[in-house]
Amino acid sequence: MIYRILVVEDDPTIQRELVTLLQGDGYQAEAVTDFSAVVSTVRDRQPHLILLDIQLPGQSGFSLCSQIRAFSNVPILFVTSSSSDMDELSSLLLGGDGFVTKPYHTAILLARIAALLKRAYPHQPDPVLTWRGATLHLDRSQLTYQEATADLTRNELKILAYLFRHAGTICARGDLVSYLWDNQVYVDDNALSVNIGRIREKLAGIGLTGFIQTKHRQGYLI
Structure with missing residues (x-):
């Protein structure tokens, strides 16, 4: 199943960046162009x-979220340059499902x-x-090749899923660490090397x- 994601963002550069990012990760992404018709587009x-986004032409993202919640439970993730606690709280109280501050990783x-x-x-x-x-x-946490199968741990599966979704491009070590461990500062960078080594043995x-x-000083590539 390919998930459809609607991008409601008025900055053309960020809009294009988000659509490209989502499409590259296997989603069907579409950006709103008529901000007076967001609700009908949904x-x-x-x-x-x-x-x-929160700051939009015509009406705010908060207002749009309330209107959408009147007829739909679709997950809504606020992606905004606002970093105030009150805006984050308002987004959750109005029915938002998450809040990410720009510039985002x-x-x-x-x-x-x-x-x-x-979850949805x-x-x-x-x-x-x-x-x-x-x-x-x-779904099975396995990788198959020519009728042979390798069982994977949770982290091994996440690493391979990330590499598969970015196949043909170099994946930076920092991006992989952030994806796996949500940028937790106490994670030793060597943990990624250990996981990659175990995956290579299984493959x-x-x-x-x-x-x-391994691309020296750059990251990993499949």
């Missing part, structure tokens, strides 16, 4: 999740989106990701030697 498009934003979708649609089957003959089964065991490449 009714027509029936998105699975909405990214909503892309890996953390994607993790928040994935968590909201999983718990019975939807997880997708299967494929790359160069390997298949990652997110080699099913014939996938060299599947994950």
Whole structure:
């Protein structure tokens, strides 16, 4: 299943950035262009999740959130330059499901989106990701290759899912650490290296030697 995400953001640069980011992560993303018709667009498009700014032309994101909540329980994640506690509290009291402050870290934003979708649609089957003959089964926490199977731990699955969703591009170590551990400062960077090493051993065991490449001082690539 491909989730539909509606981006309600009036800054053209950020709007394009969000749509590109979401599409690159496997979502069907669409940006609102007529801010006088946001509510009707939500009714027509029936998105699975909405990214909503607070400061918008015509009316605020708070007002739009209240109107949407009158007919829909779609997850609403506020993505805004406002960092005040009152704005965050207001977003939650009006029915918002989360609050992310700009400038946002892309890996953390994607993790928040994935968590909201999983919570809102718990019975939807997880997708299967494929790359160069390997298949990652997110629902079974397994990777298969030529009829051989490797069982994965939770962190190993998350690392591979991130790499699969960014296949063909270098994934920075910092982005992976933030995605895995929500940027917790006490996490030793070596923990990522240990997990990557264990994944490589499991992949080699099913014939996938060299599947994950290390790019010196840059990150990892599949």
